[in-house]
Amino acid sequence: MIRIGNGQGFWGDWLEAPVRLVEQGPLDYLILDYLAEVTMSVLQKQKQADPTRGYASDFPPLMARLAPKLKANKIKVVANAGGVNPRGCAEAVRKLAPELKIAVVTGDDLYDGIDDLMARGHEMRDMDTGAPLATVRDRIQSANAYIGAFPLAEALATGADVVIAGRSTDTALALAPMVHEFGWGPADYSLLASGTIAGHIVECGAQCTGGNSQCDWQTIPDMANIGYPIIEAEADGTFVITKHEGTGGRVTVDTVKEQLLYELGDPKRYLTPDCTADFTSIQLASDGENRVRVHGIVGSERPPTLKLSISFSDGWKSIGTLVYSAPDALAKARAADLIVRARLANLGLHFEEIRTEYFGVNACNGPVAPPSANPPEVQLRIGVRDADRKAVDRFTRELIPLVLNGPPGATGFGDGRPAVREIVAYWSALLPREEVTTSVEVFE
Amino acid sequence: MKLSQIAHTRSGDKGDTANIGVIAWREEDYAILKRELTAQRVKAYFGALVQGEVERFELPNLGALNFLLHRSLGGGGTVTLRLDAQGKTYGAALLNMEIDA
Numbered sequence: 001m002i003r004i005g006n007g008q009g010f011w012g013d014w015l016e017a018p019v020r021l022v023e024q025g026p027l028d029y030l031i032l033d034y035l036a037e038v039t040m041s042v043l044q045k046q047k048q049a050d051p052t053r054g055y056a057s058d059f060p061p062l063m064a065r066l067a068p069k070l071k072a073n074k075i076k077v078v079a080n081a082g083g084v085n086p087r088g089c090a091e092a093v094r095k096l097a098p099e100l101k102i103a104v105v106t107g108d109d110l111y112d113g114i115d116d117l118m119a120r121g122h123e124m125r126d127m128d129t130g131a132p133l134a135t136v137r138d139r140i141q142s143a144n145a146y147i148g149a150f151p152l153a154e155a156l157a158t159g160a161d162v163v164i165a166g167r168s169t170d171t172a173l174a175l176a177p178m179v180h181e182f183g184w185g186p187a188d189y190s191l192l193a194s195g196t197i198a199g200h201i202v203e204c205g206a207q208c209t210g211g212n213s214q215c216d217w218q219t220i221p222d223m224a225n226i227g228y229p230i231i232e233a234e235a236d237g238t239f240v241i242t243k244h245e246g247t248g249g250r251v252t253v254d255t256v257k258e259q260l261l262y263e264l265g266d267p268k269r270y271l272t273p274d275c276t277a278d279f280t281s282i283q284l285a286s287d288g289e290n291r292v293r294v295h296g297i298v299g300s301e302r303p304p305t306l307k308l309s310i311s312f313s314d315g316w317k318s319i320g321t322l323v324y325s326a327p328d329a330l331a332k333a334r335a336a337d338l339i340v341r342a343r344l345a346n347l348g349l350h351f352e353e354i355r356t357e358y359f360g361v362n363a364c365n366g367p368v369a370p371p372s373a374n375p376p377e378v379q380l381r382i383g384v385r386d387a388d389r390k391a392v393d394r395f396t397r398e399l400i401p402l403v404l405n406g407p408p409g410a411t412g413f414g415d416g417r418p419a420v421r422e423i424v425a426y427w428s429a430l431l432p433r434e435e436v437t438t439s440v441e442v443f444e
Numbered sequence: 445m446k447l448s449q450i451a452h453t454r455s456g457d458k459g460d461t462a463n464i465g466v467i468a469w470r471e472e473d474y475a476i477l478k479r480e481l482t483a484q485r486v487k488a489y490f491g492a493l494v495q496g497e498v499e500r501f502e503l504p505n506l507g508a509l510n511f512l513l514h515r516s517l518g519g520g521g522t523v524t525l526r527l528d529a530q531g532k533t534y535g536a537a538l539l540n541m542e543i544d545a
Contacts (some may be wrong), residue, residue: 038522128459214452214536254452254467257506261465263456264510267501280503319525355518355525363526364533367491370540383525426459426521 002181004174004198005230008032008079009205011039011056017205017228018062022069025244027230030070031173032079033203034059040167041311041424043083044111044142054085055092055164063162064096070161071099077162078152078173084109084142086164090443093162103160105151107438108167110143110308110431117435124308124429133429139312141424145431146307148273149195150186151438152176158442167309169272171199174231182235186274186302193277193299194237196270200277201241201259201294202229208241208259210249215258222248227290238295240287251290273306273433275299305430314425315352316392319383320399321359323412326376332407333358333380339406340382340398349391351384379412385423392420445545450476453535460520461496462531464538467508474507480543486511489541490534 005027007018011034021027034056047054059081063070070077082089086104093102110117114137117124124133133140144167153176155163163176175195178184184191201208208229210220227247232240241256243249260279264270267279276299283296324332337356344354357363359379361372384395396417403410447466450473455464466481468474487498496514503510517531518524528534 212454214454254469257467257508258452258454258465260506261463261467261503261508261510262454263458264463264465265458265512267503267510280505282505284506314523317523317525353518353525357527359527364528365537366493368489368493368537368540381527385519385523385525423523425519425523428459 002028002177002233003230004029004031004177004233005228006031006033006174006202006205007228008034009203009207010034010036011058013205015058019066020247021228021230021244022066022075024247027073027075029177030075030077032059032077032081033170033173035080035083035167037309037311037426038424040084040142040144040309043085044311047084052088055083055089056081059089060092060096063093063100067097067100076156076177078156078176079163080165080168080173082164082166084111084166086166087441089164093164094443100161101159102162102164102443103155103158104441104443105147105155105163105165105168105438106441107151107436108144108147110145114140114143117431122431122435124431127428127430133310133427136312136427139314141311141313143308143310145436146273146309147436147438148172149175149179150274151440153179155440156180158440160442170203171196171272172274174199174202175274178233189275189299189301190297191237192275194239194297195233196272196275196277197279197282197297198231198233198239198294201256202231204259204262205229206249207262208256209243209251210255213255213258215250215252215254220250224248237297238293240291240293242291251292253284253286253292256284256292271303273302275302304433306433306436308429308431310427310429311424312427314423315385315387316389316420317383317385317423318392318396318418318420319381320396320418321412322380322399322402322410324378324380324407325409325411329375329378330358330361332409333378335407336380336402336410337382339402343398344395347394349394351386351391353385355383357381389420396420445543446539447541447543448539451539453538455531455533455535457517457520457530460515460517462513462516462534464511464513464535465508466511466538467506471507474504476543476545477509478502481509483511486538489538490516
C-alpha cells in the first residue's frame, strides 16, 4: 500500500496544506495540482516578459521549506508546477533546495509548434464551436497538450525526489505513483481507471474531506485545521480515501460522492490520456471513521487523441459596482442601471455584452433566486465586454459620477474606477497522440 | 416537497457548460430523483439561465444523477461577466425545486 496526499487543488489553494500533509502523519507521495486553463495563459505572459518565469512561483519556496522532511521520510513529490517553463521551475527549486534530485517532464508545450501542426493539416477545431484554430491563430497565448501518468511515472523511475511537469492532467499526478510502484501497464485499463478516479476524488483538495460540502456542513469538525485527502492505494486497484488522524474535516461516503460528481461529463466515458474510466462502476463503502473504501472500477482503452488546452486573447472586459442603501435600495440600483445604459448609448458606445446583476438579490441564481421583498442594501454590478478596449475603458468612467448625479444613497466606490482586463478565452481541441512526444530530464 | 429533503448537490463548470451532480441521501430515494428530475424539468426550472440544452446522465451505483446545463455561464471561464462565473451556486439553487414524493 502507498499513501498519496494531494496538498493543492489549484494554484492559490491553502499554503499550509502540503506542509501539514508531510508533517502530520505518514505519507509516501505528495502531489500538487497547480494548473487551471486560465493559469497557462497567465504563465505564458510571464514567460514572454521574463524567460526565467512561467511556472507556479509558490512551488520552489515550498520545496525549500519541505526538503529536510521529504528527505528524512523519503516522500516523493509529483507536481504540475512547471506551467510553461518546467526547466525554469527546476532551476529555481535547485537553487533553493539543492539536496533534492529533480526530474522534469517536457513535451506538452506546443506553443512554438502550432504553425507546423497546422501546415501538416491539423485543424484543431474547437470542441464546442467546431471552428478551426486558424480563426484565432494570431491571438493564441498558450497551447499545451494534456499529458498522462506514464511520462510522470518514467520520471519517478529515475529516482527523483521531485517530478515537475507542465500541463499534465490533474488525475495523472495521483495515477503516476501507482503506475511506478505497482508496475501497471498501458493495457491495464481497469487499474488505470481506478487510479484515475482516485485522482479525480482528491484533485480538488479538501473538496472531498468536508470542504464546500452540503453534508451537514455546520457539524463538520475543526474546519480551521481541515485535513487534505490521502489515497491509500493498493496494487489491485482498490483504494481508501482518508486524511491524517487528528485533522479537521470529514470523509464519508457522501462527501466522496459529492466530489465524484464535480465537473463530471458523461460518467461512462471519462476520458484521460491514460484510459477511459467508467464512473458508473464505482463502488463505495465506509471503512471506519473518516475512511471510504473504493472498489469495482472498470476502465477501457484510452482515446487515440490528446486534448489540447489553448488560450487566446478575446477582447476586453470591465465590471464595476456601486452599493445602494435603504429605503428602496433595489429600485435605486435599477434606476442607476438604466441611467448608465442611457449614457453609454448617448456616447454612441456599443458592446458585445452589457450585463447587470443585483448582488444581494439575484447575482448568483438569476431567475431562480427566491424573490426578495425589500432588501436593505443592494450592490449594483454592471459588466461590459467588447473587442474595443477604448469603449470598455470609457465605461469604467460612467459609474462613480452616479454617486453625485444619480439616485440617492450610493456608496461603496472607495476603490475608484474598475479595472479593464484582457479576456483570455479557452480553446479545447483534439490532436492525434503521436504528435506529442514527452521526454524526461534529470537535474541533480 | 423540496428536492433538498432527499438530495444534496455539487455544481461546477466546463467552459460554458455547468454540471450539477444530484445525490440521493438515501438509496431508496434515487427512484424519486429519476422520476422527478427529468432533463426537461431541470431546463424549465432554470429558465433563461440555461440558453442551451440540458443533458441527464444516470449513476445508479452512487444514487446520483448528473446534469449538463449547456450555455448557462455567459460564455464561461474568463469570458463571462457573471459573478458566479463557474456555476458554483447552481447546485444549491436546484435544491429549491418542488418535486412529488
